[in-house]
Amino acid sequence: MVKLKKYLKMERLLKRKMSVSGSFYPDKKEDILSSFEYFNDLISNQFEDKLFKKNQKALIVPHAGYKYSGFSANLAYRNVTQTPRRVVVIGPSHSVAFSGVSLKEYSFYETPLGNIKADSDYMSFLKSKFEFVSIEHEEHSTEVQFPFIKHYFEEAEMVEIVYGHKSDLDNIVEEVLNSEDTLLLISTDLSHFNEQKKANELDNNCIKGIETLDIELLQRGEACGMQGVVSLLRVCKKIGLHVKSVDYRTSGDITGDMDSVVGYYSAIVGKL
Secondary structure, three states: OHHHHHHHHHHHOOEEOOOOEOOOEOOOHHHHHHHHHHHHHHHHHHOHHHOOOOOOOEEEEOOOOHHHHHHHHHHHHHOOOOOOOEEEEEEEOOOOOOEOEEOOOOOEEOOOOOOEEEOHHHHHHHHHHOOOEOOOOOOHHHHOOHHHHHHHOOOOEEEEEEEOEOOOOHHHHHHHHOOOOEEEEEEOOOOEEEOHHHHHHHHHHHHHHHHOOOHHHHOOOOOOOHHHHHHHHHHHHHHOOEEEEEEEEEHHHHHOOOOOEEEEEEEEEEOO
């Protein structure tokens, strides 16, 4: 009986463990904090005009290694002026193929900066309204956001949503955007493995499409999280939100290798 109670308690306190620490982002607290300090020094010295001091309902953030996309993501997080009570992060599945939208009911999300508490009540609320599958995954598109969330919104609770093929996200996105004290994160990178000029052309279509809520123009570009962005734009148009670009660059801008690059982009969403 004692062993059974211990097992049930462990089941109730299921932790989403780190899977890409040490590769996509540092696995030591001091190294992550050093990365954030470096990004913020750059903002103070060169990019203060990209801090717009507006209230945000959502961010579009990239999800590559911090070396490549960390600055772009950090600049978006720095634009959040009111600390949310909860954060909902939505990203595409890269390693597990499935249909639908996955919401795994973890109790905590592990980061090198400490655990993030899951918002179990909000998970139950979402599951009462929408159809989800529940899949074990090690998804980097969502996980790379966890240290940012823990650092900038230390007391916020979190919900991680990962989508696969044939995913219906519009109603979920609308519900989250209409929830009080809630910040939505839509995770995506842009074009992959084109030479720099071609990447800039494709990414420019995405960015102009996002800024003007023009889904047809958006889809003339490339984005690994295209479905999440499409759903966000549809809902923004429906409920009267706008998108403002914060940062764009490619891996070539960082490494100097312009032959095969990946595009990274961040934006803020609200009544701007």
